[in-house]
Amino acid sequence: MKREPIPSAFLGDYPVLLSEVSDTGRLPRRAELDAFRELGERAAERGHGLQDLVGLYLAETRRLWGALPGVLNAARAGGPTGHVRTGDAVLGAVEAAVAALGEGHERAQRLAVRQEEGERREFIDDLLYGRSDVGRLAERAQRFGLHLADRHAVAVAATVEAYDDVHPAVRRIERELLGRFGKHDVLLSTKEGRLVCIAASGDSAVLEAFARLAEDPGPGCPAAHRIAFGREHAGAGGVVRSYEEAVEALTFADRIGLREVRLSAEKMLVFPVLLRDGEAISELVRTVLGPLARARGGAVPLLKTIEECAAAGYVNAEAARRLGVSVRTLSYRLERIKALTGYDPGNALQRFSLETAELGARLLGWPENGL
Numbered sequence: 356m357k358r359e360p361i362p363s364a365f366l367g368d369y370p371v372l373l374s375e376v377s378d379t380g381r382l383p384r385r386a387e388l389d390a391f392r393e394l395g396e397r398a399a400e401r402g403h404g405l406q407d408l409v410g411l412y413l414a415e416t417r418r419l420w421g422a423l424p425g426v427l428n429a430a431r432a433g434g435p436t437g438h439v440r441t442g443d444a445v446l447g448a449v450e451a452a453v454a455a456l457g458e459g460h461e462r463a464q465r466l467a468v469r470q471e472e473g474e475r476r477e478f479i480d481d482l483l484y485g486r487s488d489v490g491r492l493a494e495r496a497q498r499f500g501l502h503l504a505d506r507h508a509v510a511v512a513a514t515v516e517a518y519d520d521v522h523p524a525v526r527r528i529e530r531e532l533l534g535r536f537g538k539h540d541v542l543l544s545t546k547e548g549r550l551v552c553i554a555a556s557g558d559s560a561v562l563e564a565f566a567r568l569a570e571d572p573g574p575g576c577p578a579a580h581r582i583a584f585g586r587e588h589a590g591a592g593g594v595v596r597s598y599e600e601a602v603e604a605l606t607f608a609d610r611i612g613l614r615e616v617r618l619s620a621e622k623m624l625v626f627p628v629l630l631r632d633g634e635a636i637s638e639l640v641r642t643v644l645g646p647l648a649r650a651r652g653g654a655v656p657l658l659k660t661i662e663e664c665a666a667a668g669y670v671n672a673e674a675a676r677r678l679g680v681s682v683r684t685l686s687y688r689l690e691r692i693k694a695l696t697g698y699d700p701g702n703a704l705q706r707f708s709l710e711t712a713e714l715g716a717r718l719l720g721w722p723e724n725g726l
């Protein structure tokens with residue numbers, strides 16, 4: 356599509372300035388440069404690019420050059436020195452005017468970016484906290500390339516350093532995602548120190564790219580230590596639900612000390628189920644694992660044994676390696692667990708009870724926090 360040319364009104368008093376400078380050799384005045392800065396701002400606000408704006412001024416310079424009074428007088432005098440001196444003065448004025456245009460144009464763009472970031476943060480807040488009616492949210496969402504009637508999924512990244520809008524990792528991830536996928540159905544923002552990515556259903560490549568960039572944001576940028584993916588849901592409420600699932604997955608992972616960097620809320624549904632009845636899970640931990648507190652050295656080494664045996668698929672050599680003990684020590688611990696609790700790790704049903712109780716203990720912070 357052919358771009359509309361920039362109106363000549365954006366030249367302002369530029370022809371007058373060139374004429375006077377060529378005639379007198381004076382420097383551009385402060386008021387004149389301020390006027391060019393304002394023209395640069397107005398051009399940016401009207402959607403005109405800096406390249407086209409500079410092109411307009413250079414074309415006008417070329418058009419006027421042969422008719423400038425100083426250039427004509429120097430040519431009639433027949434001496435090259437005056438011509439060179441006049442040309443230097445005019446080119447200096449051109450340079451100063453174009454620099455002022457660029458300053459104004461850049462200033463307007465920075466202001467527009469700040470305004471858009473503020474509006475985006477406000478929209479994210481309203482969307483995720485439900486502080487606006489659905490119709491108004493859907494209308495605002497279109498500005499950011501989202502169609503709230505569709506299905507969306509949310510990914511949330513966390514790092515030891517809180518993310519904010521000026522964090523270098525955020526800037527790089529945003530630049531990479533927008534460069535690859537554009538603004539359609541992709542929204543990136545920071546929320547409570549975490550980095551949030553909202554993507555349309557079916558755009559799994561967006562969330563995959565987001566996770567990969569968060570894991571490796573480049574030199575000087577801390578990598579995300581956890582990235583959680585919420586499930587896909589429809590509508591504005593679906594975005595909120597997916598976000599809450601992702602945040603909940605991060606919370607559970609921190610509470611139970613999961614090693615995985617990438618977390619799927621879909622695969623962690625067991626945790627909210629366990630905590631839905633706090634009294635029941637506390638009773639399970641107390642009944643099944645309570646006797647471990649009588650062990651020499653306390654319950655923690657034996658709880659860790661249950662955890663690592665489950666992670667190793669009850670391959671004793673692998674579990675012992677994970678624990679940093681000998682296979683003989685591991686066997687002794689398993690016997691102690693059986694003797695103290697009455698639950699046999701070698702029995703599938705009893706092993707399930709031990710594993711569930713151990714998971715509940717991690718969620719509740721037992722034995723450190725008591726029951």
